[in-house]
Each structure stands twice: as structure tokens, then as C-alpha cells.
Amino acid sequence: MERIETDVCVIGAGSGGLSVAAGAVQMGARVVLVEGGRMGGDCLNYGCVPSKALIAAAKQAHALRSGARFGIAPAEPEIDYAAVKDHVRHAIDTIAPVDSQERFEGLGVGVLREWGHFISETELQAGDHVIRARRFVIATGSSPLVPPIEGLDGVPYYTNETIFDLREKPEHLIIIGGGNIGIEMAQAHARLGSRVTVIEGAEVLSRDDADAREIVLARVRAEGVEIVEGQQAERISGQPGEITVETGQGRHTGSHLLVAVGRSVNVAQLDLDKAGVSHGRAVEVDDRLRTSNRRIYAVGDAAGRMQFTHVAGYHGGVVIRSLLFGLPARAKQSHIPWTTYTDPELAQVGPTEAQARERWGDAVEVVRANYDESDRAIAEGRPEGFVKVMVVKGKPVGATIVGAQAGELIGMWALAISAGLKMSAISTAVLPYPTLMELNKRAAGAYFSPRLFDNAWVKRIVGAVQRFVP
Ligand SMILES: Cc1cc2nc3c(=O)[nH]c(=O)nc-3n(C[C@H](O)[C@H](O)[C@H](O)COP(=O)(O)OP(=O)(O)OC[C@H]3O[C@@H](n4cnc5c(N)ncnc54)[C@H](O)[C@@H]3O)c2cc1C
Ligand SMILES: NC(=O)c1ccc[n+]([C@@H]2O[C@H](COP(=O)([O-])OP(=O)(O)OC[C@H]3O[C@@H](n4cnc5c(N)ncnc54)[C@H](O)[C@@H]3O)[C@@H](O)[C@H]2O)c1
Numbered sequence: 033m034e035r036i037e038t039d040v041c042v043i044g045a046g047s048g049g050l051s052v053a054a055g056a057v058q059m060g061a062r063v064v065l066v067e068g069g070r071m072g073g074d075c076l077n078y079g080c081v082p083s084k085a086l087i088a089a090a091k092q093a094h095a096l097r098s099g100a101r102f103g104i105a106p107a108e109p110e111i112d113y114a115a116v117k118d119h120v121r122h123a124i125d126t127i128a129p130v131d132s133q134e135r136f137e138g139l140g141v142g143v144l145r146e147w148g149h150f151i152s153e154t155e156l157q158a159g160d161h162v163i164r165a166r167r168f169v170i171a172t173g174s175s176p177l178v179p180p181i182e183g184l185d186g187v188p189y190y191t192n193e194t195i196f197d198l199r200e201k202p203e204h205l206i207i208i209g210g211g212n213i214g215i216e217m218a219q220a221h222a223r224l225g226s227r228v229t230v231i232e233g234a235e236v237l238s239r240d241d242a243d244a245r246e247i248v249l250a251r252v253r254a255e256g257v258e259i260v261e262g263q264q265a266e267r268i269s270g271q272p273g274e275i276t277v278e279t280g281q282g283r284h285t286g287s288h289l290l291v292a293v294g295r296s297v298n299v300a301q302l303d304l305d306k307a308g309v310s311h312g313r314a315v316e317v318d319d320r321l322r323t324s325n326r327r328i329y330a331v332g333d334a335a336g337r338m339q340f341t342h343v344a345g346y347h348g349g350v351v352i353r354s355l356l357f358g359l360p361a362r363a364k365q366s367h368i369p370w371t372t373y374t375d376p377e378l379a380q381v382g383p384t385e386a387q388a389r390e391r392w393g394d395a396v397e398v399v400r401a402n403y404d405e406s407d408r409a410i411a412e413g414r415p416e417g418f419v420k421v422m423v424v425k426g427k428p429v430g431a432t433i434v435g436a437q438a439g440e441l442i443g444m445w446a447l448a449i450s451a452g453l454k455m456s457a458i459s460t461a462v463l464p465y466p467t468l469m470e471l472n473k474r475a476a477g478a479y480f481s482p483r484l485f486d487n488a489w490v491k492r493i494v495g496a497v498q499r500f501v502p
Contacts, residue, residue, distance in 0.1 A: 034161050036142070038064045040355060041156055041165035043148045043302070046073020047341040048332030049171030050131055051348025057140045059356055064165065065136060066158045068147030072131035073173050074192075074333075075341045076124060082196040083216055085123035087373050089116045090223035094255075094375070101413045111225050113201035120196055150307035153325055167327050167355045170315055171344070172302065174295035174333035181208075183268035187275050189289040202226045202288035206277055208265045209292035210236035212372050215248070217290060218257045219374050228257045229284050231277055233264035237372060241384040244434035247417060248374050260284070297334055312336075319362040321351050329355065337363075340370055366429070367450035371439035376417050379442035382430030382449055388422040397423045401474035403435045408466035412436065419475045421445065426454050431475075437468050444472045455479045 040056045042049045045067035057063040070077045096109040129135060133143045146159035156163045176191035178184070190198060192213055205221050207214045210232030222228045230236065236259060237245045253259060263279035268289070270276045276285045297314040310316045310324040314336020321329045329351045332344030346363070353361035369381035382388075388396045404415035417435020421428050431445035448458060459476035463469050484490055 036064055036161055036163045038062045038142070038163060038165045040064070040167050040169065041066065041163045042169045042171055043156065044073065044171035044173055044298075044332075044334070045071045045131065045136075045143075046171060046173045046332060046344065047075050048173070048334070048344030048348050049073070049169065050136070051345045052169045052171065052331065052351055053136060053141050054139060055348060055352040056356060057136075059352070061356060062142075063140070064142040064144065064163050066144045066146060066148040066156065066163070068145070071133055071136075071143075072128060075344075076127060076131055078193045078196065080341055081124055081127055082120045083192075083213070083220075084373060085120040086116065086196070086224075087216060087220045087375075089119055090220040091375060093225070094223045111201070113224065114199040116224060117196065117199050147301060149301055149303040150309075151303070152306060153308050154327065165327075167329065168307075169351055169355075170302065170309075170323070170328065170330040170334050171332050171348075172298040172334045173344075174297045174339060176291065177294045177296040178291065179208075179265075179293050181265050181268055184291070187268055187270050187289065188272050189268075189275075189291050191291055195290055198288070202286075204229070204286035205288045205290060206231065206275065206284055206286035207290045207292055208277065209233075209294070210259065210261065211292060211294065212237070213292035214290075215252065216373055217292065218259075219252050219255060222252075222255050222257045227286070229286060230257060230259045231263055231265050231279060231284060232259065232261045235261055237378065240372070240378055240380060241420065241432040241434075242386065243418070243420070244378050244380075244432050247434045248372070248376060248378050251376060251416070252374060295333065295339060297336055299334065320354055320360060321347055321363055322354075338365060338368055338370065340368070343368055367446055369442045369446040371442065373439065376414075376435045377433075377438035379433045379438040380431070381442055381446045382428075383422060384430065384432060385420060385422060388424075388430050392424050392429075395424055396429070397479065399423060399475050399478040401471045401478060403468075403471065405474060406466070406468055406471050408468050408470070409436065411466065419471045421455075421475045421479070423455055423479055426456070427452065428455060428458075433471075435468070435471075441469055441472060444469065 039061040041064045042053045043066050053063050053065045093109045096107050100106050136143050144158045148156045148158040151157045204227040207230045210230045218228045218230045263281050265277045267278040273287050275289045299311050304311050308325040315330035315334050317330050317335045331347035333339045350361045350363045353359040371379040385398050399421050401419045403409040403417040409415050414436040420432045422430040428448050433441050455476045
């Protein structure tokens with residue numbers, strides 16, 4: 033058994049763990065990084081990168097079919113599904129060096145390719161190594177939740193860890209779960225030529241704004257995806273190529289099955305009890321991301337909060353400030369955006385309209401700009417969607433955007449909220465014409481218009497000033 037002494041030991045080389053390791057080593061700490069699976073974690077290998085690459089291919093196919101509004105004859109694309117998967121693999125392989133063992137060793141990080149588990153409050157065992165560290169960071173992420181649905185273990189099924197390796201186009205893909213994964217994958221597969229049925233036990237994209245969801249759902253349905261809401265998958269039967277999912281209200285048979293019903297945090301393997309770390313389904317952390325053992329932090333999906341790559345990265349920054357500089361840095365949630373990469377995209381930062389009204393009552397004002405008011409959206413034939421901003425005392429507290437490039441547009445509101453900017457900062461910004469970004473400015477303008485144009489005082493002052501202006 034080889035013993036290693038270090039300042040920081042990071043468990044998990046996904047988005048969260050890599051951010052901590054890279055930051056800490058470059059600021060002079062001795063860092064050991066322990067990774068049992070693939071460097072890069074979920075996002076690179078089974079999550080964001082392959083899903084966005086597949087979505088990009090699907091978008092290309094959709095563009096060929098939908099040229100009519102530009103006067104371009106629509107054509108049914110010939111799709112080589114295996115070649116689409118080559119594109120997905122190429123995207124992963126191109127990004128992989130950034131997250132690689134070689135790059136991190138080059139930065140000075142000691143990388144151990146082993147599964148780790150705690151053996152005491154200050155020690156982790158990883159293969160033949162025992163690592164004693166002044167601080168540990170748990171960044172073990174999450175895995176696809178496999179629900180206890182009767183019959184599931186008797187049929188072949190895919191999760192996000194296997195679907196991107198499938199090289200034959202599914203004739204009819206049944207997806208259980210209408211969350212981000214379910215809906216992104218549903219639209220992408222439909223555009224790539226599969227018949228798709230989504231079975232959702234509650235509401236599709238239930239964390240998002242109701243008006244925005246409707247726009248996304250209408251489009252996804254119009255593209256041929258069958259969406260069944262309010263029906264739990266209860267029983268599964270069949271054989272390869274013919275799988276039946278039964279809900280209380282009906283039966284749905286397809287050729288392939290994708291299970292996307294949420295995530296299960298990777299804690300079981302860690303022996304957290306030996307380290308004195310409290311946990312439920314996720315590692316329990318305080319606002320500073322410290323666990324019940326003050327020497328051990330948790331970041332990213334493992335910390336059981338919002339499960340996004342940029343959140344894992346943000347957590348990494350918070351933890352670095354705390355463990356390297358002893359600063360009381362805290363992780364907030366109010367300024368964190370997220371985007372569902374359907375077409376149209378759906379992006380959110382802060383509370384939705386319903387959540388804001390519940391929290392602030394009449395003190396919240398909701399302003400809106402519609403895509404059909406944007407010259408750019410009209411020119412590009414993309415007039416569907418809106419920007420909606422929730423404002424309290426002149427400051428934005430939340431924003432919802434549904435429409436083309438919503439994930440890019442939300443950045444302005446994420447910045448405004450995190451920097452505590454007022455609506456006037458957005459309304460007075462000069463933005464290039466014609467861009468979709470101007471919709472943000474238009475929404476901010478909608479906040480000031482009634483104050484300026486329907487205001488008797490403003491009219492009186494202008495009248496008075498005009499009398500004296502030569
Ligand atoms: C299909 C899909 C699409 C997604 N799309 C997006 C998106 O578009 N945008 C977005 O922001 N987020 C997206 N996400 C979410 C995003 O992937 C996760 O939030 C992010 O990867 C979390 O990073 P992490 O570092 O916490 O964990 P992970 O990336 O899961 O990394 C954890 C690492 O720890 C390792 N590990 C686990 N246990 C141990 C152990 N005991 N010892 C050693 N190593 C261990 C694992 O092997 C893994 O490599 C998507 C997720 C999925 C599944
Ligand atoms: N664009 C992005 O940023 C992106 C994309 C994909 C995933 N992610 C992250 O990964 C997480 C996991 O995604 P997900 O889609 O697996 O989970 P999710 O929690 O978002 O959605 C799971 C859905 O499955 C439904 N469900 C559960 N059991 C069911 C059953 N038996 N029958 C029918 N429906 C059932 C739930 O009601 C829920 O709507 C997301 O919450 C998000 O944090 C992010």
C-alpha cells in the first residue's frame with residue numbers, strides 16, 4: 033500500500049472535480065485527483081457534449097425539411113445514423129484532451145485512475161494507495177436513476193450512458209421521463225427519423241415556466257413526438273425490438289426504450305460514514321459546500337443541488353476560495369441559469385413568474401417582449417417565443433426566455449442578477465442591430481415605457497422645460 037500526503041484530494045474528474053483540481057494546483061496547492069471511470073465525467077462522455085452534438089445533427093436534418101418558408105424546396109434528408117454517431121464521438125474526442133489525465137498531470141496534479149472510498153475522517157483508499165489530505169472534495173457526480181418498474185430488468189433498455197453508443201436508428205423510441213434529458217432526446221431522435229413516444233408521470237419540463245413549456249411542447253408535438261403526460265410507467269414487458277410500457281391508462285409499444293427518470297447521486301461507494309460525512313440521497317452540505325466533516329467539501333451533482341455543468345464549475349470556484357484562502361465563500365442559487373436545448377430553446381434564471389408571484393406577491397412586476405417584435409427573428413423566420421422578466425424594486429430577479437438562441441440571451445439576465453444591476457442597465461445598453469439580444473433591451477424598455485410615457489409628471493416637466501428652451 034503506497035501512502036500519499038497532499039493538501040487537497042479531489043474525488044471525481046468531472047466538471048466539478050476538474051475545476052477544483054485545476055484551480056487549486058495552479059494556485060500552488062498539492063493536489064491528488066482520483067477518478068474511477070472516464071476523465072471528464074458525465075458531461076463530456078455521456079451528457080452535455082454527446083447530447084448537444086446529436087441535437088446539432090438533428091437540427092441540420094430539420095433545416096433540410098423546413099426550407100419552404102424561405103422559398104427553398106424542402107427535401108427529406110438521407111440520414112446515416114451511424115455517421116451521426118461518428119459526429120457525436122468526434123465532438124467528444126475533440127474536447128477530451130482538455131479534461132485528460134495528461135493535461136492534468138502536466139499541470140502538476142497527481143492523477144490516480146481508481147475508485148476511491150474513505151477509510152477514516154482524513155484518509156481515502158484508492159486501489160493500492162492511501163491518500164491522507166488536509167482537505168477532500170467529493171465530486172463524484174450522479175448516475176442515471178434506474179426506477180423499480182416491474183419488468184424493466186427483463187428487457188434491453190438504454191440510459192444516457194449507453195444511448196450515444198447505439199449505431200442503428202431506433203424505429204420507435206419510447207422514452208420514460210419527460211425531463212431535460214427525455215425532451216431533448218425526443219426531439220433529436222424524431223428529427224433524425226425515429227418515431228418517438230415520451231411517457232411522463234407528471235408534467236413534462238415541470239420546473240419551467242408554464243407558458244414557455246407550452247411553446248416548446250407545441251413545437252415538439254408538431255414535429256411528430258407523441259407525448260403522454262400524467263401517466264407513470266408501471267410495467268414493462270417484451271423482447272429486443274418490441275418493448276411494451278404499460279401505464280395505468282394505456283400501453284405503448286416501441287422498438288427501443290430510453291429510461292430518463294432522474295439522477296441518483298454517486299455516494300454508495302464512498303463509505304461516507306467512515307469519514308463522518310452525513311448524507312441522504314446526496315451529500316449534505318452547508319452554504320459553503322462543507323459537509324458534516326469540516327475538512328470535506330462536496331461539489332456539483334454530488335452536493336444534491338441544481339445538477340448542471342456550470343453549477344459544478346461554480347461550486348469549484350466557491351470551494352477553492354474557501355479551502356485555499358480560508359474565505360467564507362458561499363454558493364448561491366438565485367443567479368444560476370439553465371437551458372433546455374430543444375428547438376426552440378427554453379432558458380431560465382432565478383424564479384419563474386409563478387414562483388416570483390408566490391414569493392413577492394404584488395411587489396413583483398412582470399414585463400415581456402415577444403420574438404415577433406424582433407426584426408432579426410422575423411428575418412430568420414423564427415418569430416415564436418418571448419422574453420419575460422420578473423422585476424422587484426427596479427431590479428430583475430428572474431427571467432424566462434423561450435425561442436431561438438434563448439440559451440445565449442439568458443446570459444445578460446444572469447449577469448444582471450448576479451451583479452445586482454437595475455433594469456436601467458439593460459434598457460440603456462447599446463446593442464448591435466439586428467440581434468435577438470435586443471429583445472432583452474425591449475423587455476427592459478417595457479418596464480420603463482409606462483413610467484415614462486403614461487406619466488403625468490413627466491409630461492408636465494417636459495412641457496415646463498420646453499417653455500424655457502430657446
Ligand atoms: C444526457 C445529459 C445531458 C446533460 N446536458 C447538460 C447540459 O446541456 N448543460 C448542463 O449544464 N448540464 C447538463 N447535464 C448535467 C451535467 O452533465 C452534470 O450536471 C455534470 O456532469 C455534473 O458534474 P460533476 O462534476 O458533479 O459530476 P460528473 O460529471 O458526473 O463527474 C463525476 C465523476 O466522478 C467519478 N466517480 C464517481 N464515484 C467515484 C469514486 N468513488 N471514486 C473515483 N471516482 C468516482 C465518476 O466516474 C465521474 O467521472 C447533462 C446530463 C446528462 C445526463
Ligand atoms: N440542458 C441541460 O442543462 C440538461 C440536459 C439534460 C440533463 N440535465 C440535467 O440532468 C438532470 C436529469 O435529467 P432527467 O431528465 O433524467 O431528470 P428530471 O428529473 O429532469 O426528469 C425526470 C422525469 O421523469 C419523470 N418520471 C419519473 N418516474 C417516472 C415513471 N415511472 N414514469 C414516467 N415518468 C417518470 C418525472 O416526473 C420527471 O419529469 C436534469 O435535472 C438536469 O439537471 C440538464
